[in-house]
Amino acid sequence: MTKRKIVLAFSGGLDTSYALVSLREQGWEVLTANVDTGGLHSGEGEAVQARALELGSAGHVVVDARAELYERVISYAIKANYLRNGGYPSCVGAERLVQAEKVVQTALEHGADAVGHGSTGAGADHVRYDAVIRALAPTMEIITPIRDERLTREAESEYLRERGFEVSAKTTTYSINEGLIGTTIGGGETYGSWEYLPESAWTYTRSIADAPDEAVELLLGFDGGDVVSCTTPDGAPIDGTGPGTPNYAILKALNELGGTHGVGRGIHMGSTMVGNLARVGFEAPGMLILIAAHRELERLVLSNRQQATKASLGTTYGDLLHEAVYYDPILDDFRAFLDSSQRRVTGTVRVRLHKGTVVPLGSRSPFSLLDAAARQGVVYGYGSSLWTGEQARAFAHMYAMPGAIAQIAGHGAKPGD
Incomplete structure (x- = not known):
């Protein structure tokens, strides 16, 4: 009898590793799909593929979605200056839209009977994945071993070790999700409201104590609200960027540079769409730098009424996206407003990164309201x-x-x- 085929969204982490082995043992032909939305460490894609094949994947598909993610999700988050509850740039959660879409497309292309993902039932990601699958493939079966079996991370680790697969002690303690927007770290101390994550839990940002004593100054160029350049004050592109560099590559470079200077760490706590209170650590230097610079430029070129209206509508737009309201036509209306609001958001912002801080030092624009007033x-x-x-x-x-x-x-x- 022909095996039933499933495409599993696969990150290489503990949950998806367990799901792959478990589904294979249940008799499924498991194809794994890794959607590249900008994991921060080089070689990550190769490591994920090697892990999938080690665990018994019948085939591994890699989809590069970085440019699409930036265009459809990140650019509008920056235009909206969106920070969940005023401080959290919706790391990873906002990426699930594009990730889930690519996994569904892969399943349809391969004639799969089902789509699988490794989300738990205690968070919001399982709702995000299911919302996309139901919209794009209404009859497709959804298989979710972690959600359905209500497993602990310790039980998953033991299951894999019993079958001879190595499991990192860190992944047993923490659930780590990396992406272009940033990295989330959940587990251990984040299950309560008092303790802070230890230094060993953070993945790439330096502590303030270990950050360089000397500050770095950057010039960030924007065109219509989109970042288009990042240079030193003398005009030299920062590492990883240059003429013609795509927006997402600038964000990645800012993640790395900002992390070196201790920028971007935080712990977010807030209500989720499923009704519980969640607490999660995050590292998002690039988004925090870009939003701070973008907001500074808007202060120079937008009227007070524009800024006030944008603050309200931008928060609503970001919250809907964060909460998996992906396909309601109202989001198209929000995006049309945000695009219109950015027609004059062109210019350069000077920022300083130093010991965990992002300080806008100045801005200039051909549409400067300050300069227009001075001319009069x-x-x-x-x-x-x-x-x-x-x-x-x-x-x-x-x-x-x-x-x-x-x-x-x-x-x-x-x-x-």
């Missing part, structure tokens, strides 16, 4: 040739009236007065 003789705190002192006095008088009237009314009138 308006300099804040210095003077203006566009109005007289008497006009300024009259404006202040009229501007104060609503508050003055409210203050008078607040004293009230006694009965009979």
